[in-house]
Amino acid sequence: SQKIEQNSEALNIQEGKTATLTCNYTNYSPAYLQWYRQDPGRGPVFLLLIRENEKEKRKERLKVTFDTTLKQSLFHITASQPADSATYLCALENGGATNKLIFGTGTLLAVQP
């Protein structure tokens, strides 16, 4: 069956450290993968998009990798800050005419000062 899995438990890290979040998928062949941030009671906010032919993408303190062989994406936040505390969602697009996104359940990140 098709599955997208993210760290089910909350990730607690110390301010200044690098947070690494994992997104694994099975029985999908995504053309691209996106990462979103969601704060409580708010809609998701787009962070990064990486295509199947890209290995790595960076934006300021954020980095995402995409390994289509391992069927995995890693999302890194360097020099983390308490303001980075939120739920991070990975979403993949499985081809077709629509840009329908299939979301994982998200990982709650808590950055301790």
Place this chain on the structure above:
Amino acid sequence: ETGVTQSPTHLIKTRGQQVTLRCSSQSGHNTVSWYQQALGQGPQFIFQYYREEENGRGNFPPRFSGLQFPNYSSELNVNALELDDSALYLCASSPGMGRDEQFFGPGTRLTVL
């Protein structure tokens, strides 16, 4: 440029009733997608509209229906509400049918009693 807005913010209905949720997309965005997000889960794709035509549907029954209007507004209608319909309903707009980031609204929290 205004962002994506949704109304109402919160709504309480009883089982069997009907509800209409509204969304106003960003100007120039021809595509709107609707998602249902249960507590602790990632958003689940309901359907997408492109230039006022339905352009893809997720695994939701026909009592979930939608409309998109030329003025970048759209509606999600749910008939015969069930307790399990309690969730955050999100709309997201994007500029075209391409593989773009999606801009989410803040959501409507629906509670069915």
